Amino acid sequence: MNSKKTINTQGCNRLLSLLALLALVPFQLSAESARLPAGPSGQALAFTCAGCHGTDGSSVGPSMPAIAGMDPEVFVDAMKAYRQDERNPSIMNRIAKAYTDEQFEAMGWFFASQRLRLFPQPYDPRLAEQGARLHDDYCEKCHENGGRPGDAGTLAGQWMPYLHFTMEDFISGKRKWPRKMQRKVDAAIEEAGGDAIPALVNYYGSQQ
Amino acid sequence: MTPLNRRTFIQAAGGGAALATLGFPSLVLGAARRVVVVGGGVGGCTAAKYLRKLAPDIAVTLIESKPAYTSCFMSNEVLSGDRTLQSLTFGYDGLRGYGVEVIEDSVVGIDPERKRVQTAGGSRFDYDACIVSPGVGFKWDAIEGYDEQIANQSIPHAWYAGPQTQLLRNQIESMPEGGHVIIVAPPNPFKCPPGPYERASQIALYCKHHKPRAKITILDAKDAFSKQGLYIEGWTKLYGYGTDDSMIQWVSAAQGGAIEGLDASTRTLVGLVEDFQGDVVNIIPPQKANAIAFAADLVDGDWCPVDKRTFESTRHQHIYVLGDASSASKMPKSAYAANSQAKVAAAAIAARFQGKEPGDPTFVNTCYSIVGEDFGISVAAVYSLDAETNSIEPIPGSGGVSPANASPEIRKREVSYAHSWFKNVINDMMK
Incomplete structure (x- = not known):
């Protein structure tokens, strides 16, 4: 858990952050599986997002945000906001209503552990x-x-x-x-x- | 072999890359397992890619008769002129980049005892697991006087994107100024439930600008259709639906829309109540699983029954049937559904090869339709397995269609979402 503290207090570079997150994932998943009855894994849940958000969350469609490498808390907060209709209704508010908090967390950890691939886009x-x-x-x-x-x-x-x-x-x-x-x-x-x-x-x- | 637990495996494999690409540790325990995928559409391609992502030690061979994939989704935009067929066509090199062997040939038989696939080209492929994702076929005997040759030459179904899509586009462009287009919509279940109505919309979008006196009639075998309220809202706003001057007419089955026959020489459709004559006629025939599913004894009735946890055929072990050809309870026959089912099957096969039980599945469908300029609509659903009834059910309280009477900004955004959705589905299946 020290590694997580490092991210917050010292703002180390992205690679280290990623590795630190990764180190937490197995604990998270095992805690998850011990607590929950059978249900889809975080990976299985996250795989269903790819048709709109790209494989492993690196979107190639300019209107759909990339969610790979996303901070898991930001992910969970966003999904909760959609579930409660607190964001401008897109398709996401309809989708978010299907999931529990634990499933949001499992998906969040999956996307946090993915490498964000960026694609060139025209700009001024x-x-x-x-x-x-x-x-x-x-x-x-x-x-x-x-x-x-x-x-x-x-x-x-x-x-x-x-x-x-x-x-x-x-x-x-x-x-x-x-x-x-x-x-x-x-x-x-x-x-x-x-x-x-x-x-x-x-x-x-x-x-x- | 020393058993590795998940954590030490990830450390040993160097962290990020291992977790990102494998998901689960994949240990080589003897000879490489082989999966043969029949069909290079959304289901087959997605399954092939995800098998290689989940377990790079699995050898994957995909057999498809065409050299490139042309997507049906978004092909209605070819009819309005907003898009070319070329923009919907993608080669299989992306899959080869994942280590999938792609063979251009067509499968003529599957021997479930020997676990062997036979092709028209005379090759045989042995498998440990076979994925069959052949799409839909047509019931050519359902409409008297209509057959495959007529579809290719003069009265296209254009329900697979390709030359028939271009033929239909050319016919619409060259019909008279006040021409009449007829679309014959099929009974349930069929591929792409909102498709016939988006097709009418996209043809209307073209006619609005180029042949404003043209009429489009949908003759339907049903009394209701997908996203109906939203289509009617869009048609009313964009094409005068509900007025005497409406560009689009919808004739339900109850109103005489069900069609029994065709006189191809005069482009006349024979209905139960009356006949209809068009300048351009598009017949979308009733559907069933594609031919190979019948040849391989995978069907029960028109479609292929499967164990919904894995999409393994309930008729033959080690064969998994995905996408439009499968009987997937409440899931529609759509690209996104096939993409979602493919990942469930790929994960189940990878797990079984490691001697593990497949996990609980989860499924999503999302589908956008473009009704006209700046007018997009969508439907979404998240599904879970009801193991007791072997049924895939929408999760209560979730999903549904775009809100009625949404702001113009939302409708406009959904058009841009539709185009981004297209890019991401193609990317996720084959790039």
Whole structure:
């Protein structure tokens, strides 16, 4: 369990984080199987997601987010929010209602242990440069390392159409803002106007 | 051999890669096991890829008669002109990259005693497990006067994407300005339940821009259809459905939509109540499991009964039947369903080769339909096994179709989800 502490306190690099997560997986799974009656494994559950989110969670479809390498707590929170209709209804709210908390956790651990494969996508270099500055000023504090996978989700290299949908939902009030985020986004928009969101999205999309 | 527990195996194998690709430790205990996959569609390809992912020591041979796969899903967009057939066609090199041996040949028989597959090309392939995913075949005797030759030449079914899809597209493009397109929709169960209605929608999308006085009539063997409320909402909004001027008409079985015969020379359909004549006629015939399932004695009636935990045939041991040809209780005959079933079968086979009991299965179906510009709709379901009744049942309280009267933004997003869904299904099955 020390390894998990290392991630939180020292923010070690991605490879080490991944290995640390992996070390936890066998414990997690064995605890899981001891506690639960028979049921599908985390792997079996996660395999059913691939038709929309790509094999092992690396999506090749620009409107579907990559979920490989995702922080397991972020995954579980997202699935719970969909299950409770707290996010703009997509197909996910209908799907999430089929699963228990334990199944969300099992899927979350599976995806956390997958290597995120990123695919090139077109972006506007001028906007990406502007977005990099906005990110440093307003976003980096929570979305560390340029928005690489962490406890505030995966932004770096994420599909841009998906990021646009997400920001539309926050701004139109269809998705609850995490703590402090609304203030930060408002400030970014005050600084860069209508370019702020496209700039940030292009910045994240530029990290390939 | 010293037994390895899961943890030490993962450490020994170097961590990440092992867990990511194997899932379970796969120990070589003698000669390599061989799986022969019959059919290079969604079920067969997905099973082949996942077998190699789960257990790289299993030798996998996939036998398919065509050199490349052309997807039926999204092929209705060829009819509107939004997409080419080429954009739906994919070679098998991706599977070869996973170490799957892909053979271009067609299977003519399976001997369950000798565990051997026989091909038209004269080759024999021995197997430890055989996966059969042949898709649907057609009941050619159901509509008098309609046969395979007519389908190829003048009145396409286009229910497999390929030359008939292009023929139908060409016929729609060259029909008169105020032309009449007839789609004959089949009785349940059939491949892609929302497909005939998306087809009518995509033809209407083309006609709206290029032949605004054209009419499309769906003659149905049923009184209800998949995503019906959402289609009617879309047709009403986009194509004047419900008005005298509607571009699309739906004639249910009760209204005389059931068709018994065809006069191909005049493109006239013989109904129980009245006849219908079209400038372009598309007949989607009633369906059953494809021919090899019958030749291999895997059917009971029209479809192949299976143990729902593994998709192993209940008629012959060591043969697993996936996708449209299988009898899968509440799951529709869809690409996503075949993809989901294939992973369950692959995991079961990999487990059995290791002397383990297959785990509990879980299944998902998702399906998008594009009704028109910026108007996408979907259906989703998550299923579990009811082992006592050998039945796959939707999990109560989950799944369902897109909300009625959703905002234009949601409908527009579902179009982009549909296109991303397509890319990910193709990727997951064969890339």
